[in-house]
């Protein structure tokens with residue numbers, strides 16, 4: 001197991017316009033997207049093409065509106081795991097002219113772990129649905145109970161067989177409350 005800090009000059013940066021379309025992105029952002037075609041394939045696309053789940057979308061809409069009405073950035077901590085890494089990122093939302101919002105993704109912390117098939121996007125899926133919080137990455141094991149994915153796999157009896165359940169993004173109640181309470185930083 002190892003932890004390390006990511007170098008800040010590799011931070012992905014991207015900007016959306018008033019209609020939530022990507023209008024600018026740096027190479028680090030393009031490289032972070034599972035997308036062929038590079039920046040040309042990304043610019044002009046709606047940010048909502050990359051955010052799944054009704055509740056996460058509603059919460060992002062609230063945050064974007066808050067940032068656009070403000071003159072100060074909003075900082076949103078998000079777990080952004082891959083199958084082999086636990087990652088905590090700080091997503092900075094900066095208000096810009098004409099209701100643009102510039103996003104800066106700062107990776108705060110990375111920890112390697114044994115590969116989790118449930119997080120491998122290439123793994124075949126079946127019709128079973130497992131709910132995951134888009135902010136803390138915990139999995140709902142029963143109503144109101146959320147666990148880290150390793151524990152949730154045991155609680156739910158999920159074994160790595162030919163297919164795995166489909167992960168669906170939502171927000172746990174703790175993260176939902178935190179997001180709704182988050183206010184832009186005050187400018188002195």
Ligand SMILES: [Zn+2]
Pocket residue numbers: 133134135136137138171172173174175176
């Ligand atoms: Zn959560």
